[in-house]
Structure formats: C-alpha cells, structure tokens
Amino acid sequence: MMDKATRLKVALQKSGRLTDNSLDLMVRCGLKYSRGKDQLMCYGENMPLDLLFVRDDDIPDLVQQDVCDLGIVGLNVIEEKRLAFQAKGVQPLFDQLMTLDYGKCRLSIAVPDGVEYKDARSLHGKRIATTYPNILARYLRQRDVQAEIVTLSGAVEIAPRLGRADFICDLVSTGSTLLANHLWEAETILESQAAIITTPVPVSAEKQDWIHRLTMRIDGVQQVKE
Ligand code: PRT
Ligand code: ZN
Missing domain, CATH: 3.40.190.10 (Periplasmic binding protein-like II)
Known part of the structure; x- marks a missing residue:
C-alpha cells in the first residue's frame, strides 16, 4: 500500500x-x-x-x-x-x-388533487413542506413570492393531509408516490x-x-x- x-x-x-x-x-x-x-x-x-x-x-x-x-x-x-x-x-x-x-430525478412543486395551481404566484402566502429549504427559498426569492417554508426531514408527501402544509416541494422520479398521496406535479424547480x-x-x-x-x-x- x-x-x-x-x-x-x-x-x-x-x-x-x-x-x-x-x-x-x-x-x-x-x-x-x-x-x-x-x-x-x-x-x-x-x-x-x-x-x-x-x-x-x-x-x-x-x-x-x-x-x-x-x-x-x-x-x-x-x-x-x-x-x-x-x-x-x-x-x-x-x-x-x-x-x-x-x-435521475427532479425536485418539483406538488399540489393536492382538486387544488388549483397556475404558476409560482399561486404559492404566495401559502405553506410549502420540503426537505430542501434553501433551494426552495431561492426559487421563491427569484420569483418575488412570499411563502412559508416548512422544513421536514422526511415523509413530506403526507404533510398536506396532516394539515402541516398547503403544497410540497419534493423529489420525483416515476411520479407514483405523488399519485398514491393524491398530489399532482405542478412545476419542476431543479433537475437532478x-x-x-x-x-x-x-x-x-x-x-x-x-x-x-x-x-x-x-x-x-x-x-x-x-
Ligand atoms: O440514508 P441516506 O441519507 O444516505 O439516504 P436518503 O434516504 O437521503 O436518500 P435516497 O437513497 O432515498 O436517495 C439518494 C439520492 O437518490 C437522492 O438524493 C436523489 O439524488 C436520488 N434520487 C433519485 C431519489 C429519487 N430518485 C427518488 N425518487 N431520491 C429520492 N426519491 C424519493 C422521493 O423523495 C419520493 O419519496 O422517492 C419518492 C418518489 O419516487 P417516485 O418514483 O414515486 O416518483
Ligand atoms: Zn440523505
């Protein structure tokens, strides 16, 4: 050696x-x-x-x-x-x-079924759960959107159902986790x-x-x- x-x-x-x-x-x-x-x-x-x-x-x-x-x-x-x-x-x-x-995966904003989302401005004044607070904060800052970032260490996809957040920002690959949790992918904020x-x-x-x-x-x- x-x-x-x-x-x-x-x-x-x-x-x-x-x-x-x-x-x-x-x-x-x-x-x-x-x-x-x-x-x-x-x-x-x-x-x-x-x-x-x-x-x-x-x-x-x-x-x-x-x-x-x-x-x-x-x-x-x-x-x-x-x-x-x-x-x-x-x-x-x-x-x-x-x-x-x-x-390969992407960090995306996901929205509960039945909830409307047009663009980043739809996040204004809302709570977004994520394990990527810094990437999300930059995304919001660049678009002049004020929202509350709820930083979680895991199980982000159940945050809306628990009433802890309005939206989530999480990694997606096949999309089946979102589907199983009644969420839809609205916007990709980082390709990884x-x-x-x-x-x-x-x-x-x-x-x-x-x-x-x-x-x-x-x-x-x-x-x-x-
Ligand atoms: O224990 P440790 O901290 O090392 O592992 P970890 O649990 O933090 O990471 P791990 O092993 O889950 O992921 C390691 C890396 O793989 C991530 O940092 C990404 O760069 C990459 N990667 C690729 C993914 C995915 N695809 C992925 N689908 N990481 C996580 N997911 C999760 C996602 O968070 C969600 O819960 O899978 C679910 C979504 O998958 P689909 O297929 O249902 O869309
Ligand atoms: Zn990890």
Missing part, C-alpha cells in the same frame, strides 16, 4: 438509491477492493483509492472538510448544501467534477442526477493524476453504456 497521503478517498452513499450504481461504476473503472471489517470502508487493491461509506447528506461536508478528495452524490444534495453554506457566510469547498448517468464532487484545495500530483485517470475511465464507461 502506498502512503496514506497519496491515496484517494472517495465518499459513496452507504445504503440507498445511489449505492449500487456508484459501486458498480467503480468496479467498471477497474477497481478491485476488499471490504474493511467495519463495513465503513473498502480498500482499493489495484488503485491507490479507498471508498468511504456514509449517508448521502454527509458527502459534501466530507469534501468540504477535506476528509475525502471525491464524493458521489445527487445534484439536489450538492445544491442544497452549497446554498446552506452560502446562507451561513461559509464558502462552499466542493466543485462539481462531472455528472453521472444515474440517480448523481455527480462527482471534488475539493478546490490543491492535492498532490499523484492524487491529481489518479483523479484524472478515474474521470477518463468514467467517461469511457459512460460512453459504452450510451
């Missing part, structure tokens, strides 16, 4: 919608790895690259804190974190290196897919070289699949 400082650390989602595709991508890039005992890490055997498994929401922070050199996470999480850091006056230290061809983020802080030449090789291999893998 090479020196710790020269090994790339890549953060992946531990268990969720991005996990299988992200691990599969690493394998297709040629990575052979062994699992650590704690299941928290995988160690590259034929590349100086180790995988760290965490909750997706923690991935931008790990890159921000320079604990990891790279991370794979949805654009929705990247954008929400970027805006949250900016709101606190902290400079976000993660750059988007490339987008990946999985994890998985992406690789990296630190803008300069890394060693060896690490930079491996980041370059990895992105070339990912390009190759993604072109084959097209």
